Amino acid sequence: MAKPGYRVFDTTVGEIRRMSPHFVRVTFRSDDLRDVGWDGPDQRIKVVLPLATTGFGDVPTEADWYSAWRALPDDRRNPIRTYTIRDARPEAGELDVDFVAHGDGGPASRWIAEARPGDRMLIVAPDATSDEESGGWEWRPGTARTLLIAGDETAVPAACAILEQLPADACGAVFLEVPEADDALELRAPAGVDVRWLPRGDTNTGYGARLVEAVTAWADAWAPAVPTEAAAVADAPIAVGGLPALTDEDLVWEVPDAADDGGLYAWLAGEASAITTLRRHLVRGLGVDRRRVAFMGYWKLGRAEG
Ligand SMILES: Cc1cc2nc3c(=O)[nH]c(=O)nc-3n(C[C@H](O)[C@H](O)[C@H](O)COP(=O)(O)OP(=O)(O)OC[C@H]3O[C@@H](n4cnc5c(N)ncnc54)[C@H](O)[C@@H]3O)c2cc1C
Incomplete structure (x- = not known):
């Protein structure tokens, strides 16, 4: 075996x-x-x-x-x-x-x-000594030319690691919602990637509100450049792989294979309601091909993981 x-x-x-x-x-x-x-x-x-x-x-x-x-x-x-x-x-x-x-x-x-x-x-x-791939990672931008990374504090470690491994000529935008302004960590990002920290602070906005607002505004401004001809396949099933599935019934997780035709690649991760809202806006609202959007709504306010 x-x-x-x-x-x-x-x-x-x-x-x-x-x-x-x-x-x-x-x-x-x-x-x-x-x-x-x-x-x-x-x-x-x-x-x-x-x-x-x-x-x-x-x-x-x-x-x-x-x-x-x-x-x-x-x-x-x-x-x-x-x-x-x-x-x-x-x-x-x-x-x-x-x-x-x-x-x-x-x-x-x-x-x-x-x-x-x-x-x-x-x-x-x-296990690096195994010949099997772990499957436990989703960042697959392929040849995408514009990168959108958005998440809450639980996605910050992944976002920071992704940014550190990007090529120097990468372009895109990163939105990271965190509890407060001092949670903006030092990170290394290519010059063409605009990183914005979104502290919830005491604004009394709920989880994901600032993230949804900022990403929606960015996407609306960027949308005219998004090729929409592939939107007709929007409902085709996409393979889901990786570690054993989390048991939370509210889990929303859909990850495409690498985008291979330039354009946008979006990686969205964090609290499920906000990530679902963003994915809906990008795919249904703006017609972005869902094969360009990896979305991982993996924790839900008020529910334990396992
Ligand atoms: C692929 C993936 C990668 C992740 N990477 C990281 C990571 O690097 N660092 C990290 O901190 N988390 C990460 N998370 C999120 C982490 O798994 C969850 O936050 C997890 O629920 C924490 O477990 P817990 O035992 O603290 O709380 P649980 O027992 O799962 O939940 C208890 C309560 O706390 C709430 N809750 C859970 N997480 C948070 C939170 N962050 N803020 C506020 N309330 C919360 C729940 O809604 C619930 O009401 C990742 C999740 C996934 C699926």
């Missing part, structure tokens, strides 16, 4: 750095991480959170870890949450993850509030 593209890595918290009021960078370390893979800039991983009762005692580590984990009784099944590789240095056995600190409402945000160097953490991540 082929070695799976993902496996469980046994790691230790090395360093914890508060980057801003709501971003906390954790560097995980272990010899095991020398085999960690990073197949695409928005590479997703799973963090397995310890249970107060059993710690990591029941976490399956075999090749088919996911089925074994699903089969565990509720009280012995460790919570698993999805994150993004912010940076990886396999030669040093290190992996960085930027966690959004959003209070004590979920097991991951509780964990980050209490994490200390030396804590153990299990991470499901691509």
Whole structure:
């Protein structure tokens, strides 16, 4: 049997750095991480959170870890949450993850509030020693000439990693909605990519409101240049791949294959309602070919991930 593209890595918290009021960078370390893979800039991983009762005692580590984990009784099944590789240095056995600190409402945000160097953490991540592709990444702009990246704070780690890996002549716009102005992180972007941080601050606008407003305005201004001849295929099914599906019934996730005819490529990620609104505006409102829009509405206000 082929070695799976993902496996469980046994790691230790090395360093914890508060980057801003709501971003906390954790560097995980272990010899095991020398085999960690990073197949695409928005590479997703799973963090397995310890249970107060059993710690990591029941976490399956075999090749088919996911089925074994699903089969565990509720009280012995460790919570698993999805994150993004912010940076990886396999030669040093290190992996960085930027966690959004959003209070004590979920097991991951509780964990980050209490994490200390030396804590153990299990991470499901691509296995570089496998011949299988992880499939856990979606940034596929192909030959697109204009890039649109939009997301909330949960998408900032992926957006930053994508920007760092863009060619110097890339062009486009990036909109990142964050809780407050000080959450605008330092990042490296090509000169032709306009990055705009959108702090919610105390404007009392809900999640995604500033993002929807800014991206809609940008898209409306840009729309005349969008080729619409392919819009007739707007309802053709698109393959969905990657890690085992999240169980949230409100998940909206659709990713196209690489765009191969220039034009626009949009990557939208974050809270499901805002991302759905944006996707609708681009595809239905402006006639953008849906094969140009990767949209990942992967968390929903008021619902836990798993
Ligand atoms: C592909 C992918 C990549 C991701 N990458 C990252 C990443 O790099 N960094 C990151 O921080 N998150 C990332 N996320 C989002 C993260 O998985 C969710 O925010 C997750 O719900 C956090 O788990 P939790 O245990 O803290 O909260 P849950 O138990 O899932 O939810 C508890 C409550 O908190 C709310 N909630 C969840 N997330 C947030 C939030 N960010 N702000 C406010 N309320 C929230 C929920 O609506 C719910 O009411 C990613 C998600 C996906 C699918």
